[in-house]
Amino acid sequence: MTETESVEPNPTESGGVDLMSPEAAAAPQDIYRRMHKQCPVAHSLSHGGHVITRYEDVLQSFRDHKLFSSEMALHMGLGTERPMIPQQIDPPEQTRYRKILDNQFSRKRMKVLEPIMREQAAELLRTFADQETVEFNKAFAVPFPCRVFLSLMGLPQEDLDLFLEFKDNILRSQQIEPDATKAYYLRAATGKRIYAYFDKAFDRLSEAPEEDSILCYLLTVELDGKKLTRNELLDITFLFLLAGLDTVTASIGCFVSFLAQNPNRRQELVDDPSLIPNAVEELLRWETPVMSVPRVTKRECEISGVTIPENTMVSLQCGAANLDDEEFVDGDTVRWDRKFNRHLAFGGGVHRCLGSHLARMELQIMLEELLKHMPQFSLEPGKKPVYSPGIREVQVLPLKIG
Amino acid sequence: MKLKIDLDICQGHGRCYDLAPKVFREDDRGYVELIHETVPPELEEEARKGKDNCPELAIDFVN
Numbered sequence: 239m240t241e242t243e244s245v246e247p248n249p250t251e252s253g254g255v256d257l258m259s260p261e262a263a264a265a266p267q268d269i270y271r272r273m274h275k276q277c278p279v280a281h282s283l284s285h286g287g288h289v290i291t292r293y294e295d296v297l298q299s300f301r302d303h304k305l306f307s308s309e310m311a312l313h314m315g316l317g318t319e320r321p322m323i324p325q326q327i328d329p330p331e332q333t334r335y336r337k338i339l340d341n342q343f344s345r346k347r348m349k350v351l352e353p354i355m356r357e358q359a360a361e362l363l364r365t366f367a368d369q370e371t372v373e374f375n376k377a378f379a380v381p382f383p384c385r386v387f388l389s390l391m392g393l394p395q396e397d398l399d400l401f402l403e404f405k406d407n408i409l410r411s412q413q414i415e416p417d418a419t420k421a422y423y424l425r426a427a428t429g430k431r432i433y434a435y436f437d438k439a440f441d442r443l444s445e446a447p448e449e450d451s452i453l454c455y456l457l458t459v460e461l462d463g464k465k466l467t468r469n470e471l472l473d474i475t476f477l478f479l480l481a482g483l484d485t486v487t488a489s490i491g492c493f494v495s496f497l498a499q500n501p502n503r504r505q506e507l508v509d510d511p512s513l514i515p516n517a518v519e520e521l522l523r524w525e526t527p528v529m530s531v532p533r534v535t536k537r538e539c540e541i542s543g544v545t546i547p548e549n550t551m552v553s554l555q556c557g558a559a560n561l562d563d564e565e566f567v568d569g570d571t572v573r574w575d576r577k578f579n580r581h582l583a584f585g586g587g588v589h590r591c592l593g594s595h596l597a598r599m600e601l602q603i604m605l606e607e608l609l610k611h612m613p614q615f616s617l618e619p620g621k622k623p624v625y626s627p628g629i630r631e632v633q634v635l636p637l638k639i640g
Numbered sequence: 641m642k643l644k645i646d647l648d649i650c651q652g653h654g655r656c657y658d659l660a661p662k663v664f665r666e667d668d669r670g671y672v673e674l675i676h677e678t679v680p681p682e683l684e685e686e687a688r689k690g691k692d693n694c695p696e697l698a699i700d701f702v703n
Contacts, residue, residue, distance in 0.1 A: 297695070301649075301696070340652060340669035340670055340671075341668050341669050341670070343670070344652075344666060344668065344669060344670035345654050345657075345658070345666055345670055346666060346670070515658075578692045578693060579693060580655075580692075580693055580695040581695070582695060584653065586651065586653075586695050586696060587651060587696075588651065590651040590652065594653065
């Protein structure tokens with residue numbers, strides 16, 4: 239996530255594709271199509287491994303967790319001292335943890351939180367809906383998922399800025415510190431602060447529990463007859479922080495940027511809000527805000543005729559898979575009436591995004607409330623949205639309202 | 641028409657019970673449960689929609 243990823247789509251052609259450039263992040267769809275045609279399993283010049291782009295290959299790789307392992311904590315350099323649970327561990331250990339975590343993020347559980355989320359979205363929107371312009375990322379896409387996250391965890395809303403600093407220091411370290419070594423140390427130092435923050439939070443919540451919060455659930459739940467150790471608690475919450483904020487911020491930015499640039503499509507949703515749940519799925523497919531997911535091979539294998547050696551980094555390019563015309567009829571068109579949409583924006587296999595039901599609900603509520611509060615919006619004339627690669631956050635999204 | 645679920649393959653994406661709530665429902669962890677093992681004819685289209693949107697291919701029809 240933090241390293242650059244350039245690929246050589248066809249070794250016989252000069253010049254490759256830089257999937258990790260801001261230009262690619264702004265409009266990756268054309269690059270994905272080129273890769274499907276020219277080199278569906280490409281060589282990565284940045285991590286030395288491979289980039290897998292066909293839908294069928296990506297799906298099968300997700301499903302084969304014995305071959306495509308997630309145990310790669312050290313490769314990622316995300317400021318952690320131990321693997322994040324359950325994302326960076328494999329079954330059977332991973333399965334044990336999912337058994338106690340899934341219920342906290344089920345659709346049923348998320349539905350209970352819907353009114354709180356809706357109020358949080360509306361409250362933020364009211365602060366700028368009557369303005370002429372707004373920088374939407376800072377005003378909404380960043381704070382909304384963070385506020386929801388704090389409520390869900392049972393943490394004080396005053397910690398919002400601290401949380402944003404934590405996740406930016408880890409996930410955007412090279413924007414803050416362009417020097418790679420300094421960026422590494424920033425991530426390591428921030429990692430220590432994150433562990434210390436949650437350590438203190440768990441102490442506090444043990445004394446004075448916050449009803450119905452996920453952190454309090456984690457303090458009391460038993461795994462095979464034993465409570466979770468403090469390290470287990472910290473390794474789970476570290477993941478929540480890194481996985482639960484940026485990805486939703488990026489999705490909101492990508493969705494709103496698309497609607498700002500496609501007024502007819504926006505109007506269709508204003509006229510018929512019942513299309514919104516399907517629009518969420520279609521925009522997840524088309525935009526795929528988390529462009530790729532990493533794995534490491536446990537043994538040599540062959541994917542679409544390309545031999546991949548053992549112990550090789552592999553990027554499962556979900557964004558490319560989601561545009562594969564072998565899987566998606568009329569896949570180059572954004573259609574609210576798409577009937578079959580088995581997109582892989584949340585990954586697949588045993589590591590299917592734990593927060594997918596939360597994300598879907600946040601995105602649906604965001605679109606419903608946004609189109610209610612400010613049905614007309616477009617890009618501010620003369621300004622362009624700025625996308626960041628990897629996780630496609632629209633870091634600058636200048637909107638004209640009305 | 642009868643439905644078959646492979647619970648070893650289901651990963652709790654929840655597309656089936658979202659799109660076909662008269663045929664599928666979620667258990668406490670968000671994984672699929674069948675409401676109707678034998679799908680009544682009036683729900684066949686809905687069942688097919690749920691089945692065809694499963695990213696893991698965990699749902700199948702048996703004759």
